[in-house]
Amino acid sequence: xxxxxxxxxFLLFIITIIMSFGLPGLEQTRVLAQIPTVxxxxxxxxxxxxIVSVRAGSNEPSINVxxxxxxxxxxxxxxxxxxxxxxxxxxxxxxxxxxxYPGAPGNVGWVYSAFVNITPxxxxxxxxxxxxxxxxxxxxxxxxxxxxxxxxxxxxLPTFTxxxxxxxxxxxNPSTGVVPGVPMGLIIVVLFTIGVLLGIFSFVQRx
Numbered sequence: 001x002x003x004x005x006x007x008x009x010f011l012l013f014i015i016t017i018i019m020s021f022g023l024p025g026l027e028q029t030r031v032l033a034q035i036p037t038v039x040x041x042x043x044x045x046x047x048x049x050x051i052v053s054v055r056a057g058s059n060e061p062s063i064n065v066x067x068x069x070x071x072x073x074x075x076x077x078x079x080x081x082x083x084x085x086x087x088x089x090x091x092x093x094x095x096x097x098x099x100x101y102p103g104a105p106g107n108v109g110w111v112y113s114a115f116v117n118i119t120p121x122x123x124x125x126x127x128x129x130x131x132x133x134x135x136x137x138x139x140x141x142x143x144x145x146x147x148x149x150x151x152x153x154x155x156x157l158p159t160f161t162x163x164x165x166x167x168x169x170x171x172x173n174p175s176t177g178v179v180p181g182v183p184m185g186l187i188i189v190v191l192f193t194i195g196v197l198l199g200i201f202s203f204v205q206r207x
Contacts (some may be wrong), residue, residue, distance in 0.1 A: 007144075008065040009174065015016065018196075035143070038178065047084055049087055049121055049123075050086075050087040050118050050119045050120065050121030050122075050123060051084050051086060051087065051118070051119045052085055052086075052087045052097055052099055052111065052116040052117065052118050052119075053082060053083065053084045053116060053117050054079045054080060054082060054083050054084075054115060054116055055081075055117050056081050056115055057080065059079060060079055060189070061114070062078040062079060062080050062081065062117045063078065063079050063100070063111055063112065064077075064112075065077040065078060065079055065101050065104065065109035065110065065111055066080055066109060066110050066111075066137075066147065067104065067105060067110070067127045067129065067132075068110055068117055068128050068129050068132075069091035069095065069096030069098075069110045070096075070128070070131065072131060073110070073129075073131075073132060076101065076103075076104040076109050076133065077101060077103065077104060077109060078118075079111065085100055085111075086099060086100040087099055087118060087121070087123055088100060088108060088126070089123050089124045089125065089126030090113070090123045090124075090125060090126065091110070091125070091126070091128060092111065092125055092128075095112065095113055095114075096110045096111065096112060096113060096115060097109055097112075097113050097118065097123070099111055110128075117172050123134065138181065166186075172207045176184050177183060
């Protein structure tokens with residue numbers, strides 16, 4: 001039993017020595033990996049061809065970009081005053097300039113040359129796209145419309161019959177018992193005079 005303990009202690013001592021001398025070697029042989037730093041070149045694109053810029057001084061803050069060199073073509077966007085774009089070509093008459101316009105059909109659009117400034121350069125003539133068809137104007141078929149016209153037959157209005165005249169009853173003043181032809185004022189004066197005389201007569205008799 002004692003022998004087994006001695007063997008165990010001896011093995012533990014050997015393992016401790018190996019570990020103490022082996023770990024520094026492992027640490028020295030460890031390879032530290034480092035990510036290499038690579039300079040990535042910045043790609044800067046230079047515009048090819050002449051450049052157009054919206055001319056200042058117009059009444060509007062922007063100009064229209066159309067799908068063709070004419071006001072009949074639909075508008076696909078706008079350019080603000082001072083904004084620039086790469087010119088790709090011009091119309092046969094030179095009145096419109098073809099520019100790069102991302103987001104439009106074919107990533108191109110047309111601007112009116114009077115509204116932009118163009119840097120010197122050669123611009124090829126570009127054939128315009130087909131002219132868009134205008135919206136059809138609705139026309140009325142006279143034959144079809146005549147089927148829905150209803151003619152109202154004239155009807156005679158009833159004749160006006162005036163109502164009978166309104167009879168307003170008249171009332172006569174009741175008889176006042178006054179003799180016709182004698183003024184009412186005269187009767188009052190006579191009665192007043194008689195009353196005064198009777199008063200004087202009665203006053204004299206009392207005395």
